[in-house]
Amino acid sequence: MTTSEPTNLLGLSRAELKTLFTELGEKPFRAEQVMKWIHQRGVIDFDSMTDISKKLREQLKSATRISLPKVIAEYPSEDGSCKWIIEVASGSRVEMVFIPEAGRGTLCVSSQAGCSLDCSFCATGKQGFDSNLSAAEIVGQLWIANEKLGAFSPEQKRGISNVVMMGMGEPLLNFDNVMAAISVMMDDCAYGLSKRKVTISTSGVVPAIRRLKEHTDASIAVSLHAPNDQLRSEIMPINNRYPIAELLAAVREYMDSLPDRRVPVIEYTLIKGVNDHRQHARELAELLRDFPCKINLIPFNPFSLSDFQRPSSTSVSNFRHILQEAGFTVTVRTTRADDIGAACGQLVGDIADRTRRSERHLANAGKSGRNTANLAVSADS
Ligand code: SAH
Ligand code: SF4
Numbered sequence: 001m002t003t004s005e006p007t008n009l010l011g012l013s014r015a016e017l018k019t020l021f022t023e024l025g026e027k028p029f030r031a032e033q034v035m036k037w038i039h040q041r042g043v044i045d046f047d048s049m050t051d052i053s054k055k056l057r058e059q060l061k062s063a064t065r066i067s068l069p070k071v072i073a074e075y076p077s078e079d080g081s082c083k084w085i086i087e088v089a090s091g092s093r094v095e096m097v098f099i100p101e102a103g104r105g106t107l108c109v110s111s112q113a114g115c116s117l118d119c120s121f122c123a124t125g126k127q128g129f130d131s132n133l134s135a136a137e138i139v140g141q142l143w144i145a146n147e148k149l150g151a152f153s154p155e156q157k158r159g160i161s162n163v164v165m166m167g168m169g170e171p172l173l174n175f176d177n178v179m180a181a182i183s184v185m186m187d188d189c190a191y192g193l194s195k196r197k198v199t200i201s202t203s204g205v206v207p208a209i210r211r212l213k214e215h216t217d218a219s220i221a222v223s224l225h226a227p228n229d230q231l232r233s234e235i236m237p238i239n240n241r242y243p244i245a246e247l248l249a250a251v252r253e254y255m256d257s258l259p260d261r262r263v264p265v266i267e268y269t270l271i272k273g274v275n276d277h278r279q280h281a282r283e284l285a286e287l288l289r290d291f292p293c294k295i296n297l298i299p300f301n302p303f304s305l306s307d308f309q310r311p312s313s314t315s316v317s318n319f320r321h322i323l324q325e326a327g328f329t330v331t332v333r334t335t336r337a338d339d340i341g342a343a344c345g346q347l348v349g350d351i352a353d354r355t356r357r358s359e360r361h362l363a364n365a366g367k368s369g370r371n372t373a374n375l376a377v378s379a380d381s
Pocket of ligand 2: 115116117118119122123124125126167168169170203223
């Protein structure tokens, strides 16, 4: 066993900080002061926390720390997006992406290095699982992005207004750390993001969705990607464990537990010749007929290890049209940051890592002989 590191305050919720201060013989309100220093003013040096006594600062310095993941590289995109690669404690590298849009700035946050779920259309899935990020490493991405954007400066340049847990990894397979991190993101003494502005995207870890309501009221997005179990299991192995009916029931239960009227987003990545036929759109409309939701279509983002292709824009608009005619609110995600490999499903950490892990994955895939191609024709054909 290694000796444990001093507690990293960056990832502690207000309740956890209060406990810590009580244990140090201090008043619990110190938690709020320290949170504001770290998350609202961007101060991570105890000596600069001027409303905290020198004695307590010394105590904090010896018993705790405030440490951020290391930024390895920054890739600004021509469209104003920016991707950062950060190194986490396990030595793995993960990516986070800033996407500016009119009136808002969204940060796409990673929850794991790699992912164990092996969806056939996802670059992160091709890497296999490396490690869970700590709560501090998850919150740290928001801190770093705000710092890079100048949001901590007194002039308050535009910072992050929305967080989507749509970076690398499956957030609900790193449940405790993700819950702790989003509680900091949503805390008024920290980033104060509202429940509508923090979205957990999940491929459908049903038992975790069922537990969600005890821990948060954040918004959710569900990666469905197919209108029936047979096709979904072909492209998302998790569907063999938690089929569509169970998944939708768990999501409905979560939405019903929320006091406000909010609907989940159903994400549907359109892959040419696999799930983008008109018949798939009709089947999807039928499946979701009594399921309140918005649908977000994501044209597949290609990457080197995949033979899948992006459908034509005609095919995407045909698919969208069928759903709209059936009464759904449908958005199509425009591909951003394509030039820096930061679009959905293209996130892989650093290049050296990518090659090494991909080789390993390919060797494993060869053993299992999985084959998901050649399933159907496109909606424009
Ligand atoms: N693990 C979570 C969150 C990360 S993936 C999940 O699966 O929901 C974020 C979104 O990008 C998911 O909807 C995922 O299915 C989608 N995605 C993955 N690979 C993609 C690709 N190559 N092109 C388009 N979307 C992709
Ligand atoms: Fe994991 Fe999500 Fe990628 Fe599937 S789509 S492999 S769940 S990160």
